[in-house]
Amino acid sequence: DSGVTQTPKHLITATGQRVTLRCSPRSGDLSVYWYQQSLDQGLQFLIQYYNGEERAKGNILERFSAQQFPDLHSELNLSSLELGDSALYFCASSVGGSGGAGFFGPGTRLTVL
Amino acid sequence: EDKVVQSPLSLVVHEGDTVTLNCSYEVTNFRSLLWYKQEKKAPTFLFMLTSSGIEKKSGRLSSILDKKELFSILNITATQTGDSAIYLCAVETGNQFYFGTGTSLTVIP
Numbered sequence: 001d002s003g004v005t006q007t008p009k010h011l012i013t014a015t016g017q018r019v020t021l022r023c024s025p026r027s028g029d030l031s032v033y034w035y036q037q038s039l040d041q042g043l044q045f046l047i048q049y050y051n052g053e054e055r056a057k058g059n060i061l062e063r064f065s066a067q068q069f070p071d072l073h074s075e076l077n078l079s080s081l082e083l084g085d086s087a088l089y090f091c092a093s094s095v096g097g098s099g100g101a102g103f104f105g106p107g108t109r110l111t112v113l
Numbered sequence: 114e115d116k117v118v119q120s121p122l123s124l125v126v127h128e129g130d131t132v133t134l135n136c137s138y139e140v141t142n143f144r145s146l147l148w149y150k151q152e153k154k155a156p157t158f159l160f161m162l163t164s165s166g167i168e169k170k171s172g173r174l175s176s177i178l179d180k181k182e183l184f185s186i187l188n189i190t191a192t193q194t195g196d197s198a199i200y201l202c203a204v205e206t207g208n209q210f211y212f213g214t215g216t217s218l219t220v221i222p
Binding site (some may be wrong): 002033042043044045055056057058090092098099100101102103104105106107 | 129137144145147154155156157158161184201203205207208209211212214
């Protein structure tokens with residue numbers, strides 16, 4: 001158990017819908033990272049927040065947005081869902097603002113039908 | 114275009130063998146290189162490398178970075194079946210992380 005929690009574990013929804021994925025970092029970690037992993041594209045970095053501020057941005061679609069709240073938990077919002085958004089979404093956390101994510105959560109599996 | 118390339122794509126060895134996994138990169142504004150192990154769940158952090166020529170070691174695993182030739186290797190000695198996994202390499206730049214497609218390692222008893 002990495003100490004990073006993600007909810008829900010599984011999510012099944014229809015195209016065009018909007019979902020919110022939630023992540024709680026390890027106690028003491030200020031950075032939260034979001035990643036998408038699909039079979040055809042591998043692991044892709046989406047976005048990083050550090051202490052409430054956006055720190056780095058990867059290949060995140062405009063239909064996706066994220067934020068980190070004062071209690072350091074983070075939410076990833078995915079809207080106008082398409083079939084291709086079906087993937088495993090990981091959240092990870094670390095203490096600092098750089099150096100990558102040390103601890104990954106168990107992931108949320110999103111299925112868009 | 115920034116990219117990270119891992120080789121080989123797949124590797125099958127017998128227990129006790131030593132393996133070397135490769136990661137080459139072409140990025141602007143390199144900050145660090147990271148290795149992860151992924152079994153049937155979330156990736157597990159192995160190493161972070163920022164300086165050339167300094168070996169990082171953890172048990173039977175070790176890794177080194179060559180910033181001149183733009184590559185890193187991950188060595189696993191005396192492999193065990195529990196080492197079977199996908200090994201991912203990622204490079205951190207100023208504002209992005211780029212992942213390779215991974216090397217799938219299978220260790221046969």
